[in-house]
Amino acid sequence: MERTVETSSQARDFRLPDACVACGGDLSVRVGPGSAWSACLACHRLAPVRVGEVNGEFAMLHPPGGLA
Numbered sequence: 001m002e003r004t005v006e007t008s009s010q011a012r013d014f015r016l017p018d019a020c021v022a023c024g025g026d027l028s029v030r031v032g033p034g035s036a037w038s039a040c041l042a043c044h045r046l047a048p049v050r051v052g053e054v055n056g057e058f059a060m061l062h063p064p065g066g067l068a
C-alpha cells in the first residue's frame with residue numbers, strides 16, 4: 001500500500017523555541033495530513049505530536065509520558 005507523497009501543499013513546518021521536553025531546546029515541528037512529528041534541533045529527539053485546532057487556534061498536544 002503506497003501513497004503518493006504529495007504533502008507539500010498541506011504539510012506545515014514551524015519552530016517552537018525551548019519546547020523540547022528532553023533538553024529544553026528548539027523543536028522543529030512538521031505537520032502533515034494525518035500526522036505530525038517534532039524533532040529537537042539540539043538533542044535530535046523525535047516524537048510524534050498531536051495537533052489540532054482548538055477554538056480556531058492551532059494547538060499542539062504532547063502525548064503523555066513522552067520520555068522514552
Ligand SMILES: [Zn+2]
Nearest residue numbers: 020023040043
Ligand atoms: Zn532536545
